[in-house]
Amino acid sequence: MGYRVSKRLTTRDYRQPGQYFVTICTYQRAHFFGRIREGEMALSPAGQVAWDYWHEIPQHHAMVRLGTFVVMPNHIHGLLEILDSNTARWGPKMRPMAEPDTVQFLSQISPKVGDLSLIIRGYKGAVTRTVREKGYDFAWQKSFHDHVLREGEAERIRNYIVNNPKNWEEDGFYTPDVGWDKEK
Numbered sequence: 120m121g122y123r124v125s126k127r128l129t130t131r132d133y134r135q136p137g138q139y140f141v142t143i144c145t146y147q148r149a150h151f152f153g154r155i156r157e158g159e160m161a162l163s164p165a166g167q168v169a170w171d172y173w174h175e176i177p178q179h180h181a182m183v184r185l186g187t188f189v190v191m192p193n194h195i196h197g198l199l200e201i202l203d204s205n206t207a208r209w210g211p212k213m214r215p216m217a218e219p220d221t222v223q224f225l226s227q228i229s230p231k232v233g234d235l236s237l238i239i240r241g242y243k244g245a246v247t248r249t250v251r252e253k254g255y256d257f258a259w260q261k262s263f264h265d266h267v268l269r270e271g272e273a274e275r276i277r278n279y280i281v282n283n284p285k286n287w288e289e290d291g292f293y294t295p296d297v298g299w300d301k302e303k
Contacts, residue, residue, distance in 0.1 A: 138186070138200045139235055140276050143243065146258035148294045150192040151250070158285040165250045165257060166190045168242050173197060182240050187277045189284065194292045196280045198273070201235065225295040239263050 145151050152166030162170060169190050176199070177183050186198030243259050250257040266275065287293055 122124060138198060139272060140266040141197050141199055141239060142158075142194055142235060142264040142292075143239065144194040144260040144292060146260055148193040148260075148292065150294070150296055151255065151257055152190050152192055152195075154192055154296060155284050155287040158287075160190060160192075160284045162190060164253055165208070165255055166192075168249045168253070169195055169246050172242060172249070175245075176230075176238060176242060183238060186273075187280045189280050191269055191283055191287070191290070191292065192296070196283060198268075198276065199235070199238070206299060235265060 151163065152169055153161045153163040155161070160166070170188075173188055173190075173195065174185065176185060182202045184200045184202055186200060188197040189195065241265075247257060247259060266276075283290060
């Protein structure tokens, strides 16, 4: 069984405080989330779920503060700030069900409480479950793209996110209007 290579920086602890620019695409870049009309995003029911659930992230992860966010026809862009992962609380100590070497290895490769991957996994799972319950055959692309913001980048990235609907046809994620075609 092969393991996927992580796209995360190997030198970065994704629980440490910092701002992250996150992009998540739909499977095969299908237009599940709506359409761009005259430079404005018109959300589909699935797009509304993606919007609503993004804004619920701090209710599930107290150490997260959200910044600028946009839902596009086939992807989302958002700024997410991890404030302090030390506030995360661990549940009761669980007894290992495997050999100590295996437990140590799994612990090293598994996302930790407050980890960006765990936050995004929860978001993607909640959106997928709810959109499928609404009757759509929805899926995300595997993984997600993140960029750790460096000093002085925030304003440029905020502007990119805000102006993404106006610049849709020049966007690297642009595809012709395919996928989501029916109202439920």
